[in-house]
Amino acid sequence: MPLVPPHVASLTPYVPGKPIEEVEREYGVSNVAKLASNENALGPSPLALAAAREACAKVHLYPDGSAYELRNAIAAKLGVPSEEVMVGNGSNELIELLVRTFVLDGEEVLTSAQSFVAYKLAAQEHGRTLVEAPMKARFHYDLDALRKLLSRRTKVVFLANPDNPTGTWFTEAELTPFLDAVPKDTLVVLDEAYVEYVDAPGFQDGLALRRKYPNVVVLRTFSKIYGLAGMRVGYGLARPEVVEYVDRVRPPFNTSLVAQAAAAAALRDDAHVARSRALVLEERPFLANGLAGLGATVVPSQGNFVLADFPGRAGKDLFEALLREGVIARPVAGYGFPGALRITVGLRRENERCLAALGRILAA
Ligand SMILES: Cc1ncc(COP(=O)(O)O)c(C=O)c1O
Missing domain, CATH: 3.40.640.10 (Type I PLP-dependent aspartate aminotransferase-like (Major domain))
Incomplete structure (x- = not known):
């Protein structure tokens, strides 16, 4: 008798964004910017x-x-x-x-x-x-x-x-x-x-x-x-x-x-919600424009994140290289977007850091 039904045997578990502590441990970096899970950059209310x-x-x-x-x-x-x-x-x-x-x-x-x-x-x-x-x-x-x-x-x-x-x-x-x-x-x-x-x-x-x-x-x-x-x-x-x-x-x-x-x-x-919305409305175009400036195809977004497709690149490699720079983005090959990264809109300094790191990685 099989231990589980076939629909359970064939399941692939959900892959969450990498936790900050894991990246710090594995890559020896600190002060990590987590832009992987569409969390609120301003923290909790x-x-x-x-x-x-x-x-x-x-x-x-x-x-x-x-x-x-x-x-x-x-x-x-x-x-x-x-x-x-x-x-x-x-x-x-x-x-x-x-x-x-x-x-x-x-x-x-x-x-x-x-x-x-x-x-x-x-x-x-x-x-x-x-x-x-x-x-x-x-x-x-x-x-x-x-x-x-x-x-x-x-x-x-x-x-x-x-x-x-x-x-x-x-x-x-x-x-x-x-x-x-x-x-x-x-x-x-x-x-x-x-x-x-x-x-x-x-x-x-x-x-x-x-x-x-x-x-x-x-x-x-x-x-x-x-x-x-x-x-x-x-x-x-x-x-x-x-x-x-x-x-x-x-x-x-x-x-x-x-x-x-x-x-x-x-x-x-209401004040926290207003601040959080204002941050995203301000920073979403900043991040999107920066990514477009690096040659990415940026998908117009209404969320607190941006999907950027890098022609001829593997999103997974970019993700790995960003981890070494202390930035956690989200590879989305599993969704059928192998050349793309999903990047959460962060604080201005986090967005700048992400763009600068990507710039270095793409130029290397
Ligand atoms: C479209 C969408 N729905 C639902 C969720 C689930 O959110 P939660 O379970 O944290 O409420 C997410 C989380 O990323 C999402 O992107």
Whole structure:
């Protein structure tokens, strides 16, 4: 008897960004700039930190399994009923829970090829069929191609807007014909992990779309603009029935007491959010222009990161060379972009350091 089912035997685990300590140990460098995981260069919200410290005094107690206060805080902030809010151990957990809860054997998960790998992993982990539409113009979701792949078997669709790792986005005009074509029993998950960094005209977030399309589920996270990636908290907005079913499946204490307190406080920290957005809106073009100046094809991004493709180069070699310079970027060959690096928008000095190091590496 095999130890695991074939869909588990064939899984390739997620490869996260390299931790700072590992790079310091392995490369003998210090003061490393981590531009690998789209974290917040300004750090956590100070209000969240204070709330987390205070909550630590209570960690002998189990957290509130229903995350009552955090869900209410999210609901109040976004103007939705709290029965429409679910929280997860990062939005990544909600991606998995949506597949586990709703996709039956024989049904399909639909997404774009070369998009965030968690969608694919969630389908594979559960032995569910994954259907992927190719991207158009190398880096963009093709919503027409996705529409043509809809079938009676499509149960959950994952769309990242903006997308990771490309940073590209789609407009309301592109999305609406797709939503109109989706059967009403199919859930369309709009993953908006980077929504707070968007400044493109024509972009429509899922909050407004949910009113017209009750099968839309919106996912967001505290890992990016709120600076709480290490806390592991994300949230989803969905109609109450969907939230209720996910509640039946999720582990009873899926977000920690400290994480709940920190996230609720971070939501109140408008100043930190504004600073974090301003930094990215200022530094994203600086980094993109610098990379273009080095000869890279830079994909227009609405996230807190930039995908840069270096013609004739292997992204993995550039990644290795950057590590020796104390800069951690993200190679994305696994996504089918072998010549590219995904680089998180950092502080000005980190972006300058990354550009200077790349300049030396490319000139060598
Ligand atoms: C598009 C997208 N969705 C979801 C996530 C998961 O974030 P978390 O689990 O930290 O909330 C990420 C993280 O990088 C992402 O890029």
